[in-house]
Amino acid sequence: MKTISSLLDKEWYERYRSISKLNIRSSIYDVTNRCNLRCRGCFFFSSDEHRVTEEMDMEKWEQFVDKEMKRGVNLAILIGGEPTLCLDRVEAFYSRLPTFCATNGIIKVPRERFPHMMVGISLWGDEDDERLLRGRDTFSISRRNYEGDLHAYYLYTITPRQIGKSERIIGKIRDAGLKVHMQLLSNDEGVDGFFWKEAELKDIRSEMDDILHKYPDTVISSRYYHEIITTGKMGDKRFGWEECPSVSEPLDHRDPPKRRLIGFVRWASDLKTMYRCCTSQTRDCSTCKDGAAHMSWVMVNKRAHMDSPQHLQGWIEVYEMFAKLYQFIPW
Ligand code: SF4
Numbered sequence: 001m002k003t004i005s006s007l008l009d010k011e012w013y014e015r016y017r018s019i020s021k022l023n024i025r026s027s028i029y030d031v032t033n034r035c036n037l038r039c040r041g042c043f044f045f046s047s048d049e050h051r052v053t054e055e056m057d058m059e060k061w062e063q064f065v066d067k068e069m070k071r072g073v074n075l076a077i078l079i080g081g082e083p084t085l086c087l088d089r090v091e092a093f094y095s096r097l098p099t100f101c102a103t104n105g106i107i108k109v110p111r112e113r114f115p116h117m118m119v120g121i122s123l124w125g126d127e128d129d130e131r132l133l134r135g136r137d138t139f140s141i142s143r144r145n146y147e148g149d150l151h152a153y154y155l156y157t158i159t160p161r162q163i164g165k166s167e168r169i170i171g172k173i174r175d176a177g178l179k180v181h182m183q184l185l186s187n188d189e190g191v192d193g194f195f196w197k198e199a200e201l202k203d204i205r206s207e208m209d210d211i212l213h214k215y216p217d218t219v220i221s222s223r224y225y226h227e228i229i230t231t232g233k234m235g236d237k238r239f240g241w242e243e244c245p246s247v248s249e250p251l252d253h254r255d256p257p258k259r260r261l262i263g264f265v266r267w268a269s270d271l272k273t274m275y276r277c278c279t280s281q282t283r284d285c286s287t288c289k290d291g292a293a294h295m296s297w298v299m300v301n302k303r304a305h306m307d308s309p310q311h312l313q314g315w316i317e318v319y320e321m322f323a324k325l326y327q328f329i330p331w
């Protein structure tokens, strides 16, 4: 069995040591069932995850967060609905533990109240795609709200229609003084023209590699992540239900047990219901392109990457990328 130190030179070993100390324990929280958009393809609404009764009592939210921390959670990932519609609930997390807030960027997170909270702004393509899928061009609004913000980045969901066009968007994000992380649309509502074909996945992989090469200070990504997300393969394993690490732990009865995120739960806004996983509970796992689930899949499989220096370096880069996106290490 090869050891980490025999596979890495001094520089890579130091990088490995920095991330190996992190011990990230994340969970995901639906802050609200409401949103100021209704995007076609939104997993939250398409899977009816908005149908629980929201907890309205702030004290209950605060007690809930305390309980989550006692369970060992050290990273709260807030989603929804649109979390910025309920800033008191966001504050219940942010005032207690490292917190990441996903948003469509239409309402600005007030920085005097949340100075260091990492904000991930969703973006679904260029102006035409956004109008078609989300009903409006959100970039022009979110750019005004977050230009130059050091604790914000775009979470750019690439659609098959973006092939050949993504560089223009990355350039706009760079010009706004922001970072960007890329993932692929899963098309949960079956919008025509937005399903991925094999050849398109190959094309977008090489486009993502090219963009990373040209915009290394703007794009938070890695070539190995591009390979994993576009092929869905890691060695002889294929991503899907049998491999997914992002299943809510109390609902995970897979036998034999799988390599998974320790203690991970995705909570609904009633603070009682748990959903199957980090994304749509009705999605067919064989079509799932969820970026965070693919990243976590790599992260929980360190041993599978200990066959060569290059492979282990790929693992380190994916881990670093995740740690940067949630502010555990600097950009
Ligand atoms: S902004 Fe997010 S939560 Fe709201 S409809 Fe769009 S994808 Fe869904």
Ligand code: SF4
Binding pocket: 239, 240, 241, 244, 245, 246, 247, 276, 277, 278, 279, 280, 283, 284, 285, 286, 288, 289, 290, 293
């Ligand atoms: S839909 Fe994706 S994230 Fe959810 S269980 Fe299936 S593979 Fe995992």
